[in-house]
Amino acid sequence: MSTILEAGKMNKKVELGKGNRLHILKDISLKIDEGEFVSVMGPSGSGKSTLLYNISGMDRITSGSVKFKNRDIARLKEEELARVRLNHMGFIFQDIHLLKNLSLIDNVMFPALVSKDADKKATYRKAKMLMEMTGIDRIANNTIIQASGGQLQRVAICRALINDPDILFGDEPTGALDSKSTAEIMTILADINKKGTTIMIVTHDVKVAAKTERVLFMVDGNIVAQKKMLKYNAQHENSKKREESLMKWLVDNGF
Numbered sequence: 001m002s003t004i005l006e007a008g009k010m011n012k013k014v015e016l017g018k019g020n021r022l023h024i025l026k027d028i029s030l031k032i033d034e035g036e037f038v039s040v041m042g043p044s045g046s047g048k049s050t051l052l053y054n055i056s057g058m059d060r061i062t063s064g065s066v067k068f069k070n071r072d073i074a075r076l077k078e079e080e081l082a083r084v085r086l087n088h089m090g091f092i093f094q095d096i097h098l099l100k101n102l103s104l105i106d107n108v109m110f111p112a113l114v115s116k117d118a119d120k121k122a123t124y125r126k127a128k129m130l131m132e133m134t135g136i137d138r139i140a141n142n143t144i145i146q147a148s149g150g151q152l153q154r155v156a157i158c159r160a161l162i163n164d165p166d167i168l169f170g171d172e173p174t175g176a177l178d179s180k181s182t183a184e185i186m187t188i189l190a191d192i193n194k195k196g197t198t199i200m201i202v203t204h205d206v207k208v209a210a211k212t213e214r215v216l217f218m219v220d221g222n223i224v225a226q227k228k229m230l231k232y233n234a235q236h237e238n239s240k241k242r243e244e245s246l247m248k249w250l251v252d253n254g255f
């Protein structure tokens with residue numbers, strides 16, 4: 001299995017003013033394999049979102065390295081980094097950042113149309129296919145206000161997938177959803193992962209993390225423990241057992 005993403009002694013410090021600095025990520029080294037489904041858990045304020053933003057090149061580390069496909073993205077110029085993010089990465093965030101004046105399908109197509117050589121017809125077909133896969137094709141022409149939270153999260157997933165990313169990052173991708181929509185979104189993400197897309201998400205939800213393959217546990221800017229599991233298979237596996245075993249592991253690690 002080859003490594004897709006590798007952080008080496010990654011540090012993030014932020015200036016708080018008056019000479020005060022906050023050291024958020026502390027010498028984090030981490031490898032993510034191609035095709036893996038990884039989740040990050042840990043107490044509030046432990047640095048989970050900061051890890052996700054910095055390892056994905058959404059933000060800049062203070063020191064260390066972040067290699068994406070063997071290329072140190074921490075040292076790229078902003079324009080080049082933006083191109084890597086647009087063409088190779090997908091992002092799903094809790095506050096979804098959809099454009100209010102566009103229909104749902106136009107929102108899905110947007111990142112592809114921003115990319116230079118996009119063929120509009122092919123992009124439309126691809127957007128339709130993704131919306132079909134996530135069960136929202138019938139409302140493709142609705143506006144944002146005509147869609148539920150769960151439907152909007154599916155739009156965000158389709159949009160994140162429109163440029164065929166190698167890796168998908170999600171910050172609490174199910175955070176605002178009820179348990180039924182959460183389970184449906186996790187099934188969609190698991191399917192996407194089985195087709196080969198690497199996924200890394202931050203979550204507070206044990207039920208969500210239990211459906212991933214490796215759980216990283218963060219405390220105070222460090223990854224203090226990791227739990228490796230087999231890929232989740234909804235047809236053959238009892239998710240309750242995985243949740244119980246993960247819960248026990250988290251408690252054993254002081255969560």
Ligand SMILES: Nc1ncnc2c1ncn2[C@@H]1O[C@H](COP(=O)(O)OP(=O)(O)OP(=O)(O)O)[C@@H](O)[C@H]1O
Binds near residue numbers: 050
């Ligand atoms: N730009 C910033 N300026 C100042 N402090 C920051 C900044 N970004 C993050 N922090 C602080 O760094 C710490 C880690 O934040 P982060 O959002 O990464 O934690 P988290 O584990 O994702 O928390 P939560 O689970 O509550 O979302 C927090 O104390 C946060 O207030």
